[in-house]
Amino acid sequence: MTERKPLIIVAVVSMLMTTILYAGGMFYISGFLPPPSPGLSQLEVVGFYQQNHTAIIAGLTMAFVGTGFMLPLCVIGSVFMAEVEEGFPYFSVMQALSALATVIFTALPNFIWMTAAFRVDRSPELITMLHDLGWIMWATPSWGFAFQLICVAVVGLKDKRPKPFISRWMSYLALWVAVGVAPTPLVPFFIEAGPFAWNGLFTFWVAFFSPIFWIALLFVVIANDIRAGQQETVTGSI
Amino acid sequence: MMSNVLTDKLFLVLTALLGITLLSWLLTSFVNFEKKSLGAMILLLAFFKVRLIAIHFMEMAKTQRLVRIAFEAWFFLVGGGMIWGYLIG
Amino acid sequence: MMSAMDIGAEKASGGEGITYRYPAELGVWLFVFADMCIFAMYFAVFVWEKNLNPAMFTEGQASLSTQLGGLNTVVLLISSYFAAKAVHSARLFNIEVYKRFIKLTMFCGLIFLCVKFVEYSDKFSAGFDIATNAFYRNYFAFTGFHMLHVIFGLSFLAWLLFSVKTVEQLKEKTQAIEGAGLYWHMVDLLWVVLFSLLYLVP
Numbered sequence: 001m002t003e004r005k006p007l008i009i010v011a012v013v014s015m016l017m018t019t020i021l022y023a024g025g026m027f028y029i030s031g032f033l034p035p036p037s038p039g040l041s042q043l044e045v046v047g048f049y050q051q052n053h054t055a056i057i058a059g060l061t062m063a064f065v066g067t068g069f070m071l072p073l074c075v076i077g078s079v080f081m082a083e084v085e086e087g088f089p090y091f092s093v094m095q096a097l098s099a100l101a102t103v104i105f106t107a108l109p110n111f112i113w114m115t116a117a118f119r120v121d122r123s124p125e126l127i128t129m130l131h132d133l134g135w136i137m138w139a140t141p142s143w144g145f146a147f148q149l150i151c152v153a154v155v156g157l158k159d160k161r162p163k164p165f166i167s168r169w170m171s172y173l174a175l176w177v178a179v180g181v182a183p184t185p186l187v188p189f190f191i192e193a194g195p196f197a198w199n200g201l202f203t204f205w206v207a208f209f210s211p212i213f214w215i216a217l218l219f220v221v222i223a224n225d226i227r228a229g230q231q232e233t234v235t236g237s238i
Numbered sequence: 239m240m241s242n243v244l245t246d247k248l249f250l251v252l253t254a255l256l257g258i259t260l261l262s263w264l265l266t267s268f269v270n271f272e273k274k275s276l277g278a279m280i281l282l283l284a285f286f287k288v289r290l291i292a293i294h295f296m297e298m299a300k301t302q303r304l305v306r307i308a309f310e311a312w313f314f315l316v317g318g319g320m321i322w323g324y325l326i327g
Numbered sequence: 328m329m330s331a332m333d334i335g336a337e338k339a340s341g342g343e344g345i346t347y348r349y350p351a352e353l354g355v356w357l358f359v360f361a362d363m364c365i366f367a368m369y370f371a372v373f374v375w376e377k378n379l380n381p382a383m384f385t386e387g388q389a390s391l392s393t394q395l396g397g398l399n400t401v402v403l404l405i406s407s408y409f410a411a412k413a414v415h416s417a418r419l420f421n422i423e424v425y426k427r428f429i430k431l432t433m434f435c436g437l438i439f440l441c442v443k444f445v446e447y448s449d450k451f452s453a454g455f456d457i458a459t460n461a462f463y464r465n466y467f468a469f470t471g472f473h474m475l476h477v478i479f480g481l482s483f484l485a486w487l488l489f490s491v492k493t494v495e496q497l498k499e500k501t502q503a504i505e506g507a508g509l510y511w512h513m514v515d516l517l518w519v520v521l522f523s524l525l526y527l528v529p
Contacts (some may be wrong), residue, residue, distance in 0.1 A: 105390045172354035176361040182475065186468060191459045197470055206365065248415070252408040259400050263393065277528040284523035288516050295411045295512045297350045305356045312360065315366045318329050320374055324528065327378025 007076045014072040021066025030059025035199035046124045056117045060110040067107040074099030080165040081155040094149035101144035109138035139198035149174040175204040180210035265294040285317035355506040359513045387462030396526040406435030407515040414508040431490045436481045483507045
């Protein structure tokens, strides 16, 4: 069995990097999150890019660097999952590949928005188009992430060891998060703000924050496990 | 085997559920009530059905206390909130 | 009075007296509760938007077919009854009865999907779709999302039908069957509220 603690430390540190870089870049510096309404007029969109030109490029660059740091956690998850699976670790490989899709689709829109901010003096139609393209690409493809969670849950529920790699209720909660991110393919239907637009209640607030809630909970559970394990070894040595 | 007490109870619950469904449909089609009170009544019947399903089909009564409290809270908050929101609108 | 559930639990623990066992895993209850909370937000959004624009919602509701919606409610209630019976016979390790009830449950679920298909194609041919207005956006999104739940539920049931061939396998899977039953009841319960809210409440 792979030594768990160093891997978990790497995962925690890299997720911290993601949180700082992505949240800082998107929420604080560039102001892209929470998302603007899809109902903004052309003038407002162009104005947004013109006024915050440098901040947008700086924030988006920071954020896309941050997305890469999601990979260590996902790959380490696959390492633990592969210990459970018999034969070819199908679900672990699938989880890692879906993680790649998630990272790519989270990072790619940043380059499209950067293109929009790159030459702000180009025609307003083109800037609006790039803006829309970026948002649709960012908000719609959540199913790679749903696949990741389903793989984790399937292997987590198959794990019959006395100490499974994640507890069973976390697996069920992962399935719930997969349900929570499921409505995002509805995003391209709505050009007005509403619960299913790209800044909507279900397609942004639930779909974006339920995975974050799950990952935060995962770290709390892991930290508790490690603490309990240390106490066990301490009492064991006495 | 088929005349077990539990199976009979489940069948009674099913009959009650179907009866309430029919009743709420009849209410909308054939009875002239004031609009808001009719809507509130239908929602009330719906949440009564929901509780029947939860207690008898889901066996909510036999689970841990925390689960039971959480589900009852859901029923009363969501049901009450919906009827309240409907009535003030 | 000793209910059948206790008898099942006693058998499961190898006959060492009655050990009380909860129906389904705690994790399934957690999932069901969390999912119901998402649907609670759907209901809230619907009531909220109905209050904002009552005329549009009344007009939209008039175009829905209460008969088809009511038929689906009846079908789903009956399927829920069959699912409860399947769980009950699984606890008694009665594999023949169990399989029959699972098949009946799945049959009702498939009827639900067929009716849904008829209903949706009616709406599409009448020129309504998800982007028409707020009422149809909610109608298609909420019922569509609910239909997705039905499809997933049917696949769980199919798995539990085809992977259980012997009594030993049934004994192993009793808790999974209880979980699937619980999920199926949740799908039924949510449809009951959706039906009243979308089709009936004036």
